[in-house]
Amino acid sequence: MKLTVFNGSPRGKGSNTKILLEHFINGFMTNERNTFELAYLVRVKDSDAFVKLFQEAEQVLLAFPLYTDTMPAVVKTFIESLEPLCGRKGNPDIGFIVQSSFPEAIHSRYVERYLEKLAVRLGCRYKGTVIKGGVEAIRGTPAWLNRKRGFFKSFYELGKSFGQTGQFNKQIAFNLAKPERYSKFQFWVYRLVAHNLYWNPLLKKNTAFEKRFAQPYVVKV
Numbered sequence: 001m002k003l004t005v006f007n008g009s010p011r012g013k014g015s016n017t018k019i020l021l022e023h024f025i026n027g028f029m030t031n032e033r034n035t036f037e038l039a040y041l042v043r044v045k046d047s048d049a050f051v052k053l054f055q056e057a058e059q060v061l062l063a064f065p066l067y068t069d070t071m072p073a074v075v076k077t078f079i080e081s082l083e084p085l086c087g088r089k090g091n092p093d094i095g096f097i098v099q100s101s102f103p104e105a106i107h108s109r110y111v112e113r114y115l116e117k118l119a120v121r122l123g124c125r126y127k128g129t130v131i132k133g134g135v136e137a138i139r140g141t142p143a144w145l146n147r148k149r150g151f152f153k154s155f156y157e158l159g160k161s162f163g164q165t166g167q168f169n170k171q172i173a174f175n176l177a178k179p180e181r182y183s184k185f186q187f188w189v190y191r192l193v194a195h196n197l198y199w200n201p202l203l204k205k206n207t208a209f210e211k212r213f214a215q216p217y218v219v220k221v
């Protein structure tokens, strides 16, 4: 099987998406007959080459981080560049990985619905969307702690079974998406810890703390 992978993170090679994809691809490549190509959508000057890659692909995997409940601009730009291929005979099968900072999968369910529609509009067979929350911290976390979390292994297993069957394993994908939603208690604990130890210091560092409740797009009448 030939897999064409698009990494849609604006962080490119420094991204969490890259880390997750590495595990997926390592698993995928355990089947010796498999091959893959990998493109970084952040290199927007290569956008013509991306369209060509898509056009020639058999199986596409598009992986990206959730940005403001949807996708980074580089991903949207890529999707729009595929418009001439809409409904073309021979379009590849397509599957998606969406990973986010917030731990709950529910944040990614809207973009998941969009991605399914997108596959239909392109005329691609939809392979599904794998959702994984709670990913932001992996970049700064020591490797041993990340290994303990177990989801790197899950991405490896996901890639391995994809490399054998051409499908996302439903059980692995289901487990990766947990928790779908926090309980009220979990929500308050998360809020307390994440806000005080992570987000607020980050906002302060960027002199944006005072603007944390800003709603620049709200029209006041």
Ligand SMILES: Cc1cc2nc3c(=O)[nH]c(=O)nc-3n(C[C@H](O)[C@H](O)[C@H](O)COP(=O)(O)O)c2cc1C
Binding pocket: 009, 010, 011, 014, 015, 016, 017, 018, 064, 065, 066, 067, 068, 069, 070, 099, 100, 101, 102, 103, 107, 135, 136
């Ligand atoms: C501009 C921006 C918007 C973001 N929006 C969301 C969001 O709506 N929900 C969420 O859970 N995470 C959000 N995140 C966090 C990223 O999804 C998360 O950090 C991800 O792991 C980054 O992956 P990457 O390193 O592959 O780019 C956002 C990050 C940025 C920079």
